[in-house]
Amino acid sequence: MGGAADAAASTRRQVEAVWRIESARIVATLTRLIGDFGVAEDVAQEAFVDALVQWPRDGVPPNPGAWLTTVAKRKAFDRRRRVERLDDRHATIARSLSEQQRLDASADDLPWDPDQVDDDVLRLVFTACHPILPRESQIALTLRVVGGLTTEEISRAFMVPVSTVQQRVVRAKRTIAAADLPFEVPSRGEFGTRLASVLNVVYLIFNEGYAATSGPSWMRTDLAAEAIRLARIIGALVPDEPDAHALLALLELQASRFAARVDAHGEPVMLADQDRSRWDHHQIQRGRAALARADALGRGRGAYALQAAIAESHAIAGSADTTDWHRIVTLYEALRGITPSPVVDLNHAVAVAMADGPAAGLELVDALVASGALSGYPLLPGVRGELLSRLGRRDEARAELLAAAALTGNEQQKAVLLRKAEEC
Amino acid sequence: MKYMLIMRTPVEMTLPEDFDFTEIINAMGAYNESLIKAGVLLGGEGLAPAEEGFVVDFDSTPPIVTDGPYAEAKELFTGFWIIQTSTKEEAAEWAKRCPLGPGTRLEVRRVTEIEEFDQDNEYIQKEYEWREQLGTDQPVQG
Structure with a gap:
């Protein structure tokens, strides 16, 4: 009896594996064929559910991707017929016939034309990340239709109820339908901003995995790995876009430090104290290679490339002391020019403190405090406390570290700050 | 998780007269491309014929080459x-998508992570350092 349950669980994982590999291509192809993203996503999901029921019972078909596509396509066509029964048949019959021919002609003949599929998947990526959608919907939709994650997986990753994820997807599909968005790659004029929106979604997914904003989990490597997979997919779809490679570089370089970011007791370890031999050096190589690809396109460095270059400076240094902090200061100055933000200013101040001493850094931090831009941000008093501590101003340092601990929602970060305050 | 897909071919497997290498190269190229486009490929190599290689046998001391x-x-x-990939499945x-024919096999093995071993072991500690040296000494590919 345990055997039967195991077999069912194993088949389920197999269906999920096929889905993860195929879903983007299935939804993308269907959307082009039937011209309706919402319907395409619905019928693809229904085919997935059918597979969960039928494959454990009847066995996994020899070509599972083709099976899913064919079933989804049939469902799309059945739906169209049902709708048309309600419509004026005479008005739609010609269109229905030509659409049926299109449907019949295209989805059965696997293997698919790779270039056509790539174009469709790229359209799908742009649709899922369309600026008309709220950020949470873009994220849920991208993970679901491009990444092939199930609603349950997404809800686990973001620690929200399944119904919340479902709502985000349903609402997003409604918004897309209501706006009648064309299924296309944006025109040259808006390509840059639309690609930026796509890359930003991937970046946010990674950040969610990299550092949980609240709760006991310091990081969720699965979600970060998923974001890296998405970045690789997008990099392959738009190989001439430096920002796509630069984002991948940044994510690989950041993720290379995962193993060193917590100690044996699960406590977070700050960059300067990390055991650098625990960094994933293959991943560092992949990140540097991606940054080199971005640079080789010869269109200068954007925000992702600059951040990747900063991460690279850390990655290639043997220790905090031997890090080229002056280079990092320069990179932060360039980053401030492109994306001015108080958080970048704070990081710049930290780099200045490392390059030129804590007093120089403190001066910049104090200017930030005076501006009021980061009030309520726990790292501002956190950094100020660190710098004061290094300058021997212990009482002030302790007060700042305690203030930082009170502001953070991350329990482990709070513990570290409290311990540092005690040590002052 | 990382997995190694190891291609194995029978020793006595002979290629038919009209064997089309271009076709194989194209099929493998398309397969590799699909792995890259899906964001799952980390690396891979093809091996030169076994006749160019050699075997070191440890049945005797010193080993026989x-x-x-x-x-x-x-x-x-x-x-x-x-x-x-995220799962074994x-x-x-x-x-299963690898374009191989009858007689050939893929053996699939999970690649162990160094974190799985006794972290107090002196050589496991050293291995981190070795990996660091090997990692940073290799040139970056553009």
Whole structure:
């Protein structure tokens, strides 16, 4: 009896594996064929559910991707017929016939034309990340239709109820339908901003995995790995876009430090104290290679490339002391020019403190405090406390570290700050 | 998780007269491209014929070196891929898509992570350092 349950669980994982590999291509192809993203996503999901029921019972078909596509396509066509029964048949019959021919002609003949599929998947990526959608919907939709994650997986990753994820997807599909968005790659004029929106979604997914904003989990490597997979997919779809490679570089370089970011007791370890031999050096190589690809396109460095270059400076240094902090200061100055933000200013101040001493850094931090831009941000008093501590101003340092601990929602970060305050 | 897909071919496998290498190269190229586009490929290599290799046998001391292929082998390793997937089943799905024919096999093995071993062991500690040196000493590919 345990055997039967195991077999069912194993088949389920197999269906999920096929889905993860195929879903983007299935939804993308269907959307082009039937011209309706919402319907395409619905019928693809229904085919997935059918597979969960039928494959454990009847066995996994020899070509599972083709099976899913064919079933989804049939469902799309059945739906169209049902709708048309309600419509004026005479008005739609010609269109229905030509659409049926299109449907019949295209989805059965696997293997698919790779270039056509790539174009469709790229359209799908742009649709899922369309600026008309709220950020949470873009994220849920991208993970679901491009990444092939199930609603349950997404809800686990973001620690929200399944119904919340479902709502985000349903609402997003409604918004897309209501706006009648064309299924296309944006025109040259808006390509840059639309690609930026796509890359930003991937970046946010990674950040969610990299550092949980609240709760006991310091990081969720699965979600970060998923974001890296998405970045690789997008990099392959738009190989001439430096920002796509630069984002991948940044994510690989950041993720290379995962193993060193917590100690044996699960406590977070700050960059300067990390055991650098625990960094994933293959991943560092992949990140540097991606940054080199971005640079080789010869269109200068954007925000992702600059951040990747900063991460690279850390990655290639043997220790905090031997890090080229002056280079990092320069990179932060360039980053401030492109994306001015108080958080970048704070990081710049930290780099200045490392390059030129804590007093120089403190001066910049104090200017930030005076501006009021980061009030309520726990790292501002956190950094100020660190710098004061290094300058021997212990009482002030302790007060700042305690203030930082009170502001953070991350329990482990709070513990570290409290311990540092005690040590002052 | 990382998995190694190890390609194995029978020793006595002979190629038919009209064997089309271009077709194989194209099929493998398309497969590799699909792995890259899916964001799962980390690396891989094809191996030169076993006749160019040699075997080091540790039955005696010092070990005996003989020209390849290994006389008792029934199958030869001919290449490998390393892929990164979220489950074993996903690795199996990718393996099944490899354009290989009857007689050949893919053995799929999970790549161990160094974190799985006794972290207090002196050589495990050293291995981190070795990995660091190996990692940073290699040139970055553009």
